[in-house]
Amino acid sequence: MNAMVEEIFATEEKDILQEVMNIAFGQASADLAEVIDIFVVLSVPNIQVIQGRDLPKYLLEEIHSSGLVNIIEQGFLGKFSGQALLIFPCGAEKVLLNLFNQGAEAVGGCDIDVDTLELETLMEVGNILIGACIGKIAELLQDIVTYDPPRLIAQDFSLEHPKCCPIDENSFAISIRTVFRFEQEDVEGYLFLITNQRSIEWLKKALYAFLESFE
Amino acid sequence: MIFDQIFETINSGLIVLDRDMKVCHWNRWMAMHAHIASEDIIGRSLFEFYPELNRPHFLRNCKAVLAFGHFCFFSQKLHKYLFPMAPVGSLVDHFEQMQQSCAMGPLRNEEGGIEKCYISVQDVTEVVLYQKKLVQLTMTDQLTGVYNRNFMESQLSKEIDRCQRYQHDLSLLMIDVDLFKTINDNYGHPCGDFALKTITRRITANIRKTDFLIRYGGDEFCCILTETSQQDAYIVAELLRKSIADTPFEFKDRIFSSTVSIGVAGLNSDDKHLECLLKKADEALYRAKQSGRNTVT
CATH class of the missing domain: 3.30.70.270 (Reverse transcriptase/Diguanylate cyclase domain)
Known part of the structure; x- marks a missing residue:
């Protein structure tokens, strides 16, 4: 854990947060299997504090891909609020389109071009994954969140040569990173939850309340 | 009182459904554009009026909302529309159906349990027309x-x-x-x-x-x-x-x-x-x- 994380979270708090995330993502994965009939493996979440301008560099180090990614952003608002970034390496949208349209009826009609279909699928998948993960965290911590529609904020975004930063350069991001993998297909994506100071204060209180509920 | 008035007068379609897909509320916008009066549809299944919604993709989204409290978005780009309606005014010349951006989410009771869900319907036909024109101009x-x-x-x-x-x-x-x-x-x-x-x-x-x-x-x-x-x-x-x-x-x-x-x-x-x-x-x-x-x- 780096120095910045220690300033924001005490070790104990980080442990509780880690535990909440483990439970939440375990349940989210079960929910997802039921909703989309696809088993999603979510890795143990990793918590980091990053300054906005360092985010592309951090992402590049964390994401083992050629450096070109698509980023889906979705804002969530509750006592726990912020933005969720879902990052897929370029090309994943093609696999996801096949995966999600298997056995399903064709949506929209045949006048939609493949590129649009792929990107829209990416956003639909993004909404499902983000909703499941954040929804579970909120549920465990007795919060109810609402969401903005998902947006594709960066297409074929180069992490090696970022022209802009996905979040404000000067803000601090508390990044909760999880890698998820679709069991039937070899697609990996990365989920980052970027939240603000106020949410963190609430989060700490909620974490202790969560712990007390077991005592 | 205030919220009831907003529900009726807002320039978007709003529907509230119970867990069996029965219509609980149907606002005036929906009545006006779908040509179905609220007293005719309330208490009846949405699928009686819109059988084409009774398909796996839509049902999957309903389940995600009602069982797990997720929010779902039906983008115009992918779905074109959920509820077939005539486009407003001269847009009839360009589209057979009103283009819609729809969303669906859970409605909770005081204990936090999900009893109902809402669907919102936004008319985006004009935007889609401009988009088409722009794409055409640049291409x-x-x-x-x-x-x-x-x-x-x-x-x-x-x-x-x-x-x-x-x-x-x-x-x-x-x-x-x-x-x-x-x-x-x-x-x-x-x-x-x-x-x-x-x-x-x-x-x-x-x-x-x-x-x-x-x-x-x-x-x-x-x-x-x-x-x-x-x-x-x-x-x-x-x-x-x-x-x-x-x-x-x-x-x-x-x-x-x-x-x-x-x-x-x-x-x-x-x-x-x-x-x-x-x-x-x-x-x-x-x-x-x-x-x-x-x-x-």
Whole structure:
């Protein structure tokens, strides 16, 4: 854990947060299997504090891909609020389109071009994954969140040569990173939850309340 | 009281459903655009009125909302609309159905349990129309109505990537009007414009819907033939050349002839970019011009 994380979270708090995330993502994965009939493996979440301008560099180090990614952003608002970034390496949208349209009826009609279909699928998948993960965290911590529609904020975004930063350069991001993998297909994506100071204060209180509920 | 009034007067469709998909609330916007009065639909299943919604994709979303409290978004780009309705006003001329952006989410009771869900419906037809117009403006040539160079550069590199990936055939024709300047000089620019329009019409009539015709420059056109080998492309090019050379042009009592030279190039596995293919076709076109015009090389 780096120095910045220690300033924001005490070790104990980080442990509780880690535990909440483990439970939440375990349940989210079960929910997802039921909703989309696809088993999603979510890795143990990793918590980091990053300054906005360092985010592309951090992402590049964390994401083992050629450096070109698509980023889906979705804002969530509750006592726990912020933005969720879902990052897929370029090309994943093609696999996801096949995966999600298997056995399903064709949506929209045949006048939609493949590129649009792929990107829209990416956003639909993004909404499902983000909703499941954040929804579970909120549920465990007795919060109810609402969401903005998902947006594709960066297409074929180069992490090696970022022209802009996905979040404000000067803000601090508390990044909760999880890698998820679709069991039937070899697609990996990365989920980052970027939240603000106020949410963190609430989060700490909620974490202790969560712990007390077991005592 | 206030919220009831907002529910009724807001300029969006709002529906509340219970867990059995029975309609609990149906606002005035919905009544007005769907032509179903709230007293007729409340208490009855939504699927009685909209049987086409009773399909796996929609039901999956309902489950995600009702069982797990997720929020779902039905984008216009993917779904066009959820509730078939007539477009408002003159938009009827452009769309058969109102284009909608819809969302669905859980409604909780005081204990936090999900008892109901809502669907919101937003009319985005006008935006979609503007989008279409913008796309059309940036992609087409205003004089001839065929695609422009901008389109070629943005779209066709993707097409080439796709062909390379799946090892499909693709050919490119580079078409140049022979001595176009003399048409302009002898008969004037309106006649030159007419010749360009007639040539594009004749080419379009002889290629398939899946092919692309692009006005590359002043009197230069580019034709992308999908799923076509170089040999077959040569046959097409010959057909195009004849369709232009064989029938004279008639403009305001003037009758004149025009011919084109065509360079043919087929996509090879080592052509990584659009530029490689363009270069090959350009070289072939140069040879066609050298060998006395009105030729395919």
